[in-house]
Amino acid sequence: MRLLHARDGRRRDGVDRTEGRPGRARRGARGARRPLLPLHRLREDRRRRDGRVARPDRGARGRAGDRRGSARDDPREPGVKAVGARLPRYDGLGHVTGRTQFVDDVRVGRTLWVKALRSPHHHAAITSMETSKAEKLKGVHAIVTCADVPKNVYGHLEALGVPADEPLLADGEVRYKGQPIAAVAAESEEAARAAVEAIEISFEEREPLFDIRKALDGEAPQIHQWGNVYPHYGPYNHRRVRKGDIEWAFENADAIVEGVYRPQAIEQMPMETQVALAVPEASGRLTIYSCTQAMYFSMGVVAAHLQVPLNKLKFIGGTVGGGFGGKVDTAADTVCALLALKSRRPVKWRWTREEEFLASSTRAPWHIEIADAVTNDGWILGRRMLTLHDSGAYSRFSPYGVTKHAFHHTGAYTIPNLRFDGFVVYTNRVPTTAMRGFGVTSVSFAVETHLTRVAHAIGMDPWQLRLKNANRIGDTSGNGVAMKDPSTVPVTLAAAERVGVELPAEFRQMTPEPRSGDLLPEHLREQQRLNGEDS
Known part of the structure; x- marks a missing residue:
């Protein structure tokens, strides 16, 4: 494949020696350096004066009043000025001048x-x-x-x-x-x-199989001799997480909110x-x-x-x-x-x-079922989650993707009682593989969509529900990791401020510090100290 290479610089008798470094030049008749390509002069980037990248013009505004040209501070690190800034790409000049070398640009004789x-x-x-x-x-x-x-x-x-x-x-x-x-x-x-x-x-x-739900039916066509489920997860045929007392959580909940989410395949x-x-x-x-x-x-x-x-x-x-x-x-x-x-x-x-x-491999389709046990005042007591990962005909990286689902199935929130089951399921489609945020984007979509559904079901503001259950220092994640520096609270507050959401004072004053006794019921404090993980 050729990507607009204006000059390929190849030798006729062997390997392409074109360098991938932008900005190469050669000597002219008087020794002056001149560019390899006849280009119109690019406008000088004002940000690069004195060898430094200056802050962009804060007056530039994008749609909906967003100051797209301005650098924004990371809410946890006030000195960071990268988010929202227009920083030059290190490889940009090579791309626009055609000097970047791709594999297909390499030529060898007698190929x-x-x-x-x-x-x-x-x-x-x-x-x-x-x-x-x-x-x-x-x-x-x-x-x-x-x-x-x-x-x-x-x-x-x-x-x-x-x-x-x-x-x-x-x-x-x-x-x-x-x-x-x-x-x-x-x-x-x-x-x-x-x-x-x-x-x-x-x-x-032979009869093909494309439905991951049908694949679990004992009457479905068998894709491999061991069946339609990837079997190698230690003593189990799937990834499991067990934490706390899930039965107690659902028995003592004021509401149980269920949802099914189906992120689909995406071509790379x-x-x-x-x-x-x-x-x-x-x-x-x-x-x-x-x-x-x-x-x-x-x-x-x-x-x-x-x-x-x-x-x-x-x-x-x-x-x-x-x-x-x-x-x-x-x-x-x-x-x-x-x-x-x-x-x-x-x-x-x-x-x-x-x-x-x-x-070529695509992003995997998923079937995700979530049931949350919640109280009327917004505490999430427990979560059951079933995920079916459509790996296609072969597993490739799918076992790793389901493991990442298990790690992230609580999102950025503390839920003391958990039951997670994740399966790699075979179908007769092209094998799936990693794609941006592999194993995280799909479960994050499901979790965040479900939290909004939970908030609406109990008549609570979705921002307040998230802040109330956000990870705090000392909380334990779904896979038993103690939180040392969770960012959920400051990032959520910063996001709410930027989109103009007015929160009550008790939420605006929240920090990632450990929850005080009056904010967390005794039974939840005790259960947070339980790992009980079997995964």
Whole structure:
């Protein structure tokens, strides 16, 4: 993929040596330095006088009277002037001048190009596959299938003790549309595409499953031999939190408020699609240019799939042309490495936009059920929460996402009695992965929306409900961590002030300091000292 590179500075006979540093210049006839690109002069940034970034003009106003040009203080750190300030990007000049180098800008002589055979079905058994005709086509140098992968099943979290469940290339069964089955390296993308079309393959379709609620039904189609729920959470098949006496909380509540929340899948949509380049060296090492967001994760995954030591790999990362979490897992690296070793030629795989939509990982859909036991004066006595995480056909980072749900399911609030159950559920959709705020944004959306629902149910102001139950110093979180410097109270008060909310004096005077005895009933004070966590 090319992103408006006005000058590429490539040598014709080898590797692209273009630097990614902005502002490079060369000498003119009289030794004066002149820019590499004929640009109109950019207006001088007044903030950068004397080597300092000056505070923006406070007179600039945005919509609704917001002083968008002004720097704002962090309510906890009065000296901080970053929030709301227009600070220059360190890489901005490189982007606008075209000097920033992306992985696809790297050119190596004699490079082969990759195309993949992908599943046309959401769920099917592979009954036969023959690659001999494709191997004989002109320009084809190598084809790899699951049989060519030394360790076909591996994942990022296996290094942390979390068992993997996904093959690099499908082995006997496909579980989502677009799953890679084989890959071809050829002299051109057209030749590789022709070879993919020449591979003879047949399937036996199976009933697909897309509903995470239905997936828990014993009569639903089984996606894996162990079922439709990821089973590896210690002694349980899901993430659990138990704290306090949840039965007591619901028996003594004045109201029980329930809600169901369903954040949906979101396509990452990076400008740069997945791309990788693998170059075999004469020394036996393999150099891989990768757009990964997690260099050492990806390096470890490639080494595990190839069953080679890390010192046989050299990873070079480029500027990531948009990742958002989706480029934490990059299968392109390993496929290129396999084909480079087999062909003894440099190999590049550049996904098309269609492939990116079809097979790249998305943000996960969730099904979240919350029930809060509350008193009429606004104390949250207890919470039950069930979360179902749609991981797609394979788990990838989903076990970690559900664990983060468990950590954050109380939000920024103290709730003394808890019962949390979080499941990773398989469906026949593309596997999901990390995306901005992974495992936190979805549960935060559910928790904050639910708190407003609770406030309306008991006739209380939503701001006051939040402040009353906000974390204070000495409170214990849902996973048993004692609060040392919680920011909920000062940040909530600052937000209320900025949007013009008038709060009673008792709330305006709140601080993060420990609650006094007259503000917290005795039974809640006692229960806050109970951990009782089983997770």
